[in-house]
Structures are given as C-alpha cells and as structure tokens.
Amino acid sequence: MILQHALGLMTHPDDEWESIEKEHAPPTTVITAYTCILAAIAPLCAYFSTTQIGWRVGDGALIKLSSASAVELCLLTYFAMLIGVFALGWMIDWMAETYGGKHENNAASGIALAAYSSTPIFLAGLALLYPAPWFNLLVFVAAALYSCFLMLDGIPIVMHIEKDRAVFFGGAILAVALVLLVSTRVGSVLIWSVGFAPEFIGG
Template identity: 60%
Template sequence: MLLSHAFGMFTHPDDEWVTIRKEHETPRRVYVAYVAILALIGPVCAYISTAHFGWTIGNERLIKLTEISAMQLSVLTYISMLVGVFALGYAINWMARTYGAKEEHVPSNGIALAAYSCTPLFLAGFALLYPVPWFNALVFLVAACYGAWLMYDGLPIVMGIEKEQAVMYGGALLTVALVILVSTRAGSAIIWNMGIGPVFVSG
C-alpha cells in the first residue's frame, strides 16, 4: 500500500526511496492512492479549526470563518495542493535529461518524487487543528525544510543521477517550488477579489 511510504519517509527514507524507484507506479495511482488522500489532511483540519474552533491574535476576541467561507477556501486549498504537486512532478521530469537522469517511458518517477517529498507538508496539516498562527507557521516551516531535504536525498536514488548533480537539480527544483508557491498566493488574491474570499464572524 502506497500510504505505508509516509511512515518510511521519517524512519528510513533511503530504503524507502529505493523501494519507490523499483515500484514504478503510474502517476494516476500515486495521485489517487497517496496524494489525493494525504492532501485532504490540511484542508479538512483547516475547515474544522477556522469554522468551529476559531483563533485569537493577542487579546483580541475569538475570530471564525463562516462555514460556507471555510468550505470554499478549504476546497480551493485542496485543489491548489493537487495542482502544485503535479506541477512540481512535471518540472522534475522536464529537467531530468538536463541533469543526466535516466529517461523513463512512464513519467512516474518525477510525480513520485514530488508526492513523497511533500509528505511532511501533508502531515503538517494536523497542526491546523490548533489554530495559533505562530505555531502553524513554525510547524510548516520545519515540514518544508524536511521536505526539501527528502527531495535532495531522493533525487540521486529515484532519478538515477550522481549526488553532485543532485545539488544543482535540487536547487532548480526548489526555485520551481517557490514559483509555484508565489503563483498560488497570487491566484488566491485574484480569487478573493472575485468574491470567494474569507468571511469572518465573531466567536
């Protein structure tokens, strides 16, 4: 079962990458059986915390989102996560030959590398059940750093390249990830201006 890889990413990532390399799962299966499931954690937890728990900043009153607003933003977040993982996986495959990776007939390795590297970010979604901004930011920062390390660690194994090449390859992919993040933020601003922004209520 693909979900078993989530635990392995934290206990023995090198062995897990070797197993993933040998599996050659299709991108569709990786998406349906792994990404689509784990990516739900953050949006669902965010919906529960923002619509039902609420949060405070300093000594201000409790703030919540309306249930409809929280649902809309959670669905959009889920979609953006799926698109982000696909875009990163596509970039991995697109740049593969440039960095000497072995060409695959089925573009499974790039999607798999992107999906499993994002595991810490998926699981960090549980932190949203405790809606304290500084705590959430810290958890996601640690998760992003570990995810970046997982990608660097997995590149030589999954893509079949030298470790020296993985440094430049990984740097290029982190740049792509930042572009995806900025694009997501810009897209959020555009969508909010279209009337699908957060609607706050007092707790």
C-alpha cells in the same frame, strides 16, 4: 499499501526511496492513492478548526470563518495542492535530462519525487487543528525543511542522477517550487477579488 511510504519516509527515508523506485507506480496511482488522500489532511483540519475552534491575534477577539467560506477556501486549497504536486512532478521530469537523469513520457519518477517529498507538508496539516498562527508557522517551516531534505535524498535514487549533480538539480527544483508557491499566492488574491474572500464571524 502505498500509504505505508508516508511512515517510511519519516523514519528511514533511504530505504523507503529504494522501495519507491522498485515499485515505480504510475502517476495516476501516486496521485489518487497517495496525494489525494494525504493532501486532504490540511483542508479537513483547517475546516474544523476555523469553524469550530477559532483563533485570536494577540489579545484580540476570537475569530472564526463561516461554514460556507471555510468550505470554499478548503476546496481551493486542496485542488491547489494537487495541481502543485502534479505540475512540480512534470517540471522535475522535464529538467531531469539536463542533469543526466532519466526522462519518461508519463513523468512517473518526477511525480513520485514531488508527491513523496511533500509528505511532511501533508502531515503537518494536522497542526491546523490548533489554529494558532505562530504554531502553524513553526510546524510548516519545519515540515518544509524536512521536505527539502527528502527531495535531495531521493533525487539520486529516483531520478538516477549522480550525487554531485543532485544538489544543483535540487536547487533548480526548489526554484520551480517557489515560483509555483508565489503563483498560488497571487492566484489566491485574484480569486478573493472575484467573490471568494474569507467571511469572518465572531466567536
């Protein structure tokens, strides 16, 4: 089953990348059978914790989100994650030829690299069950660092790029990922300004 790759990437990434390359699943399978499922972890956990548990900032009062507001924000977050993985995958494929890698019409390898490298970030969504900002920050920073490692580790195997070029290619990919992240943040502000701002309620 394709979801088994999640455990493999967390325990023995080199072998798992080899398996992913041999499998060479089409983008639709990677998105629907892997990304759509794992990307749902964070929104579901965030919905439960922000509406049922709540959080505090310092010694302040307990804060929660209204159910309607939480649903809106979680859905927006979910679709932003899916679009981000898909867009990053296409950009990886588009840039691959520049670094001596393979280019495919359906961007299968690029999307696979983006999706599977994001596994630690998807799984880090479980940390949102404990809605403490400092704890969530630490977990997601650690997950992002491991995702960077996975991507650098997987580039030579999945994209067929020499290891000396893989570092530079990885830097280019991370630059694109940062641009996508900033675009998402800007998009969040714009969406909040047209009526989707969080609705906070007391605990």
